Amino acid sequence: MQDGSGRIVVQNLSKNFGNVAAVQNLSFQVEPGSVTGFLGPNGAGKTTTLRMLLGLVTPTAGYTTINGQPFSHLGNPGRVVGAVLEAQGFHPSRTARNHLRVYAAAMGVPDQRADEVLNLVGLGSAGERAAGGFSLGMKQRLALATALLGDPQVLVLDEPANGLDPEGIAWLRTFLKAFASSGRTVLISSHLLAEVEQTIDQVVIISRGQTMYYGMLDELRKSQQSRVIVQPADASKLVTALQEAEITNIQPMPDGKVAVVGATVQQIGDVAAAAGVALYGVHEEKADLEQLFFRLTSGQYAAPGMAPPAVPPGGYAQPGGYAQPVPQQMPQQMPQQGYAQPGYQQQGQQPGYQMPPQGYPQQQPGYQPTQQYSQQYPQGYPQQGYQPQGYAPPGYAPQQGTPPGGWGPPSTPQPAQQTPPGGWGPPSTPQPAQDPTAPPAPPAPPPPPSEQEQQPGQGGTGGNA
Amino acid sequence: MGRLIKAEFRKILTTKLWWALLIPAVGLALGWAWLSAIAFTDVASDITDALDVQNVSDQQLSLSSLALTRAMNFATLFPLVFGALALASEINRKTITTSFLTAPNRASVLGAKAIVYALWGLIYGVIVALAASLGVLIGTGNGALPEAGDWILILLSGVIACVLWTLLGMGVGALLGSPVATLVIVLLYAALVGPTSEFIITLSTEGSHIAGVMPNGSANGLTGSTASELLFDQIQDIFGSQIGPLTDKQIDDFDTVVRIAAGAPGAFSLWVSGLIFLGWTALFFGTGLIRNQRRDIT
Numbered sequence: 001m002q003d004g005s006g007r008i009v010v011q012n013l014s015k016n017f018g019n020v021a022a023v024q025n026l027s028f029q030v031e032p033g034s035v036t037g038f039l040g041p042n043g044a045g046k047t048t049t050l051r052m053l054l055g056l057v058t059p060t061a062g063y064t065t066i067n068g069q070p071f072s073h074l075g076n077p078g079r080v081v082g083a084v085l086e087a088q089g090f091h092p093s094r095t096a097r098n099h100l101r102v103y104a105a106a107m108g109v110p111d112q113r114a115d116e117v118l119n120l121v122g123l124g125s126a127g128e129r130a131a132g133g134f135s136l137g138m139k140q141r142l143a144l145a146t147a148l149l150g151d152p153q154v155l156v157l158d159e160p161a162n163g164l165d166p167e168g169i170a171w172l173r174t175f176l177k178a179f180a181s182s183g184r185t186v187l188i189s190s191h192l193l194a195e196v197e198q199t200i201d202q203v204v205i206i207s208r209g210q211t212m213y214y215g216m217l218d219e220l221r222k223s224q225q226s227r228v229i230v231q232p233a234d235a236s237k238l239v240t241a242l243q244e245a246e247i248t249n250i251q252p253m254p255d256g257k258v259a260v261v262g263a264t265v266q267q268i269g270d271v272a273a274a275a276g277v278a279l280y281g282v283h284e285e286k287a288d289l290e291q292l293f294f295r296l297t298s299g300q301y302a303a304p305g306m307a308p309p310a311v312p313p314g315g316y317a318q319p320g321g322y323a324q325p326v327p328q329q330m331p332q333q334m335p336q337q338g339y340a341q342p343g344y345q346q347q348g349q350q351p352g353y354q355m356p357p358q359g360y361p362q363q364q365p366g367y368q369p370t371q372q373y374s375q376q377y378p379q380g381y382p383q384q385g386y387q388p389q390g391y392a393p394p395g396y397a398p399q400q401g402t403p404p405g406g407w408g409p410p411s412t413p414q415p416a417q418q419t420p421p422g423g424w425g426p427p428s429t430p431q432p433a434q435d436p437t438a439p440p441a442p443p444a445p446p447p448p449p450s451e452q453e454q455q456p457g458q459g460g461t462g463g464n465a
Numbered sequence: 466m467g468r469l470i471k472a473e474f475r476k477i478l479t480t481k482l483w484w485a486l487l488i489p490a491v492g493l494a495l496g497w498a499w500l501s502a503i504a505f506t507d508v509a510s511d512i513t514d515a516l517d518v519q520n521v522s523d524q525q526l527s528l529s530s531l532a533l534t535r536a537m538n539f540a541t542l543f544p545l546v547f548g549a550l551a552l553a554s555e556i557n558r559k560t561i562t563t564s565f566l567t568a569p570n571r572a573s574v575l576g577a578k579a580i581v582y583a584l585w586g587l588i589y590g591v592i593v594a595l596a597a598s599l600g601v602l603i604g605t606g607n608g609a610l611p612e613a614g615d616w617i618l619i620l621l622s623g624v625i626a627c628v629l630w631t632l633l634g635m636g637v638g639a640l641l642g643s644p645v646a647t648l649v650i651v652l653l654y655a656a657l658v659g660p661t662s663e664f665i666i667t668l669s670t671e672g673s674h675i676a677g678v679m680p681n682g683s684a685n686g687l688t689g690s691t692a693s694e695l696l697f698d699q700i701q702d703i704f705g706s707q708i709g710p711l712t713d714k715q716i717d718d719f720d721t722v723v724r725i726a727a728g729a730p731g732a733f734s735l736w737v738s739g740l741i742f743l744g745w746t747a748l749f750f751g752t753g754l755i756r757n758q759r760r761d762i763t
Contacts, residue, residue, distance in 0.1 A: 017761075048763075054566060056762040078567035089559025091480055098479035106472035106567040146563055 002067035002074065006032035006153045006185040008053065013062035014209075015048050022048040024209040025062070030187045030202070032153075035180045037200035037217070038189040041297050045209040046189040047086055050158050053187075054083050066154055078107030082147030084140070084157040092132025096123055096142050099131055100149060107150045117145040122171070136163030144172075154185040161195050173199045193293040207297040220292060226284050227261045228268055229253065233278040241275035242268070257281075469568055469577035476560075477585065482550065490543035490589060491596040498536035498600025502529045506605050527699065529601050530611040530619060534692040535728050536597040537623030538685060542655060544589040544627045548634030549651050551582050552757070553644040562762055575639070575754050582631050590627030594620040611695060618691045622735055626687045626742070630655075633680070633746040639753025642760070655681055660728070667721065667730035676731030677738060680745040686738025689729030697723045 008030035015023040023045040030036040040046050051057040053064040055071030063070060066081055074080045090099055100114035118127045121141040126134070131142060140163050147155060155176070161169050176199055180186045190196045193203075203220060205213040213220060232238040235258055239250055242260065247268070249261040260268055265282050272279050477483050505528035552575070555561040568574045598620065601610070611619070638647040659681025666676045676682040697720055704711060711719070724730050732738050 051761075051763065056562060056565060058759065058761060072570050075569055077569070081566070083566055085562060089562060091476075091558055091560055093481060094479045098475070102472050102475045102479065103563055103567045105475055106469055106564070108468045150567070 002069050002080070004153075005067055006183070007065075007067065008036075008154065008156075008185060008187055009065045009068075010049065010053065011062055011064070013049060013052060013064060014060045015045070015052060015057065016060045017048075021209055023052070023059075026206065026209070026211055027062075028204045028211065028214045030185055032185045033180060033183050034201040035176055035186040035188060035196075035199050036202040036204060037193070037196045038187055038204050038206070039193055039196070039293060039297075040189075040191065040206040040212075042191050044191075044206045044297065046191075046206065047158055049206075050083070050085065050156055050187070050189060054081065054085075054156065056085075076107055076150075078103065078150035078152070079109075080150075080152055081154045081156060082150060082152035083155075084143045084147045084160045086158045086162070090131035090134075090139065090142065093130050095128050096131055096134070096145075097127035099142065100145060103146055103149055109150055113149055113151075117148045120148065121145045122168075137165055137168055140164055141168065152184075155179060155187070157186070157188045159190055160188065161190065169195070193290050197290075205293060205296050212296040223292070227259050228263060228265055228282060228284050229257050229259055230268055230272070230279060231257045231281040232272060233280065237275060238272055238277045238279075241271050241277065245271045247271070466573060466577055466580075469573055470581055472564075472567075473577050473581035477581070482547065483585065486543045486547050487589065487592065490540045490593050493543075494536045494540040494593045494596040495600040497539055498532050498597040499604040500600075501535060502532035502601045502604025503606075505529050505532050506609070509609060527609040527611040527615075528696065529605040529609065530615060530692040530695055531727055532604065533597055533601045533611070533616070533619050534623070534689050536600060537593060537619070537626070538688045538728050540589075540593040540597065541623070541626050541630045541684070541688070542652065543593075544586045545630040545634040545651055545655055546648060547585065547589065548582050548631035549638045549647045550644055551578055551631075551635040551638060552753070553638030553642060553647045556642045556760075557644050565762060571758055572754070575757060578635065579632060579750065582635050583628050586628035586631030587624065589631070590624030593627060594623055597623070611692075615691060615695050618735070619688070622691055622739070623688050625739060626684050629687075629742055629746045630684065633749050636746065636749030636751070636753035639757050640749065642756075655684075660685075663730050664725065667725065670731075671721075674731050674733055677729075677733045678741060680742065682729070682732060683738045683741035683745065685727075685729035686732025687735065687742050689724065689727035690732055690735040690738055693720075693723045693727035693729060693732075694734070696727070 010026055010028050013023055013026040014021070026045070026049060028036075038046055038050070048057060052059045053066070053071065055077075066074065071077060071081070090096075094102075096118060097114055100117060101111055104111055104114050115124070115127065118124050121144050123138065123141050123145060126138065131139065134142065140160060144157075144160065147157070157176075160172060164172060176186050176188065180201075188196055188200065197217070200217055202215065203213065203217045204211065230238065235252065235256060238258060242248075242250055242263070245267075247260060247263045249263075251259045251261075253259050265284055268282060269279065509528040552561070555564060564574050565571055568577075598616070610616070634647070634651055637651055638644070641647045641650070659679065663676035663679060663682045663685070667673065677686050700719055700723065701711065701716070721730070724732055729738075733741065
């Protein structure tokens with residue numbers, strides 16, 4: 001019998017398609033009353049896992065239960081679980097209302113429920129239109145309407161934001177939170193943490209079919225690694241000094257600053273003082289979740305010889321190997337890769353729907369200078385060795401101190417304003433020292449992580465969204 | 466199960482396929498019955514004239530039963546197509562995902578589909594039977610019509626053939642999962658490969674029953690046996706009364722010729738053919754069902 005709990009259990013789940021191990025020994029639980037994000041790059045096995053949960057794909061090993069029962073024992077599953085799956089079909093010439101009435105009949109709910117859910121998802125006026133003429137976003141809404149038809153206790157959504165407009169995404173977030181807070185269960189998959197970060201409480205991150213992280217999102221936040229941003233008078237001198245002090249995880253930053261990982265502000269200050277390098281600014285930054293997500297899931301496609309996953313066309317990270325990991329150095333460079341990535345390279349290629357409407361017009365100004373800047377780095381700039389002589393290419397100096405105008409869009413309070421270069425998330429701790437070259441941060445309310453900076457997951461997986 | 470049956474009916478009635486196939490089915494049955502009834506009536510009177518039969522009127526050679534049979538037989542292609550698309554197009558359009566998600570288990574979806582499509586096969590069969598009857602009535606004019614009992618038996622076997630063809634098509638569609646592949650295969654087989662090969666086999670094996678064991682052959686036997694037996698009896702009567710008792714060889718030859726004329730070369734009798742065809746339907750339907758019980762819906 002069903003226990004009525006609304007709990008989803010995935011236990012030691014594996015699935016092989018021929019020789020391809022799509023899912024390997026996956027285990028997690030989804031508790032009622034919470035929204036759980038199921039995250040991983042494309043091809044990580046998310047969809048396969050959800051389809052096994054829903055009885056559509058037979059596992060090679062392991063099992064899944066909903067309400068303590070496998071899907072096939074739910075009786076009338078449409079009343080227990082609603083699912084929005086990728087590539088869920090509609091007969092092209094059947095109207096939206098008729099589509100819903102078919103499945104209303106199948107699960108034994110009254111026909112008027114079809115109209116209710118149509119109105120709920122905002123398709124009330126499109127009920128008599130054939131689903132074949134729907135846009136992707138409308139199809140997603142119709143799929144959601146179908147999932148809600150049976151007023152289920154558990155909602156499973158596979159990339160539900162695909163094709164949704166900003167309004168639709170915002171609505172979906174609110175809806176899912178409300179749905180979960182009524183004591184029901186939501187499992188939502190995405191390849192973009194940013195897309196679901198504000199919605200989810202718990203997170204399961206998988207990569208290559210295996211669990212990389214499973215737990216509360218807050219705990220994941222706490223585990224973030226921080227880095228120290230230093231603005232020295234003489235970068236190359238400081239770098240040499242730091243290296244002598246065996247602090248080697250150093251990255252140049254676009255505006256003459258240096259990012260140091262694995263050292264405290266005090267240590268760096270001491271080294272700088274000993275070396276006689278003046279520091280104009282030092283502050284600690286926490287990497288945002290997106291970067292952590294990226295680190296957890298990157299490498300899926302990073303076989304030697306392949307293009308590094310981080311590099312989309314024309315991106316910030318591209319020129320000159322500045323931020324690109326050299327394939328054989330991949331393991332050590334993972335964190336750096338994570339740092340160097342976020343934000344920039346994504347902006348040019350992101351479909352608009354993933355950003356709030358006010359977000360994208362403002363990206364361009366910031367984007368251009370960055371690109372120019374990074375192009376001034378000599379090609380083949382060695383990342384790890386950090387050779388000082390390679391650090392000051394012609395044209396570098398003028399850039400120094402020039403606020404690259406675009407990080408923080410000058411006007412209108414919007415989430416990205418406090419974003420320092422590099423697409424960092426809003427720092428979760430107060431910054432010890434404000435960078436003088438940073439754009440003026442208008443007194444914006446501490447915003448939710450902005451859409452603008454949260455896209456690396458996509459680039460990180462080779463952009464095969 | 467009742468809920469799923471209702472859902473299946475809604476699936477059919479909210480799309481156009483059912484009437485898009487029914488219209489040509491009716492047209493073909495009516496037209497074919499009409500035209501061939503005219504032709505066969507001519508042939509019948511020619512035969513009786515040539516034999517110069519004194520006491521036998523052409524009333525006794527009801528060749529128009531062939532028209533009825535063959536019209537029904539051809540029209541079974543449409544319920545076949547209808548059935549072939551039942552599951553294959555759901556798999557192709559991915560609506561099968563939602564269908565499986567809203568049903569207790571896969572077997573219940575397929576079971577409900579089988580029931581609903583059997584009913585639709587029946588609906589097709591009855592409408593096609595009426596159209597074919599109308600065509601024969603118009604086309605035969607003053608010629609000889611089969612007796613009511615034979616007529617009904619021919620129609621009944623035609624209706625059963627429609628139901629079984631629908632289910633067989635559904636089974637093949639479930640097995641292949643692709644509407645295009647399913648349609649190509651069932652249509653090529655039922656309209657071309659099956660009839661041709663059965664004709665050749667029957668001729669080359671001198672009237673053996675090999676062809677009657679095949680899917681299409683047994684289906685033809687189901688629809689064609691009644692008419693061919695009827696005609697065979699009539700011909701035997703006519704010749705028997707005129708020329709004297711026939712040899713076994715002659716009887717066999719007549720039988721073969723009449724069965725070919727009825728579109729059922731090498732077929733067994735009505736009941737045996739029906740059972741063989743039922744077996745084929747069960748085979749395809751069953752394997753299709755098992756295939757979908759295990760299919761990963763991705």
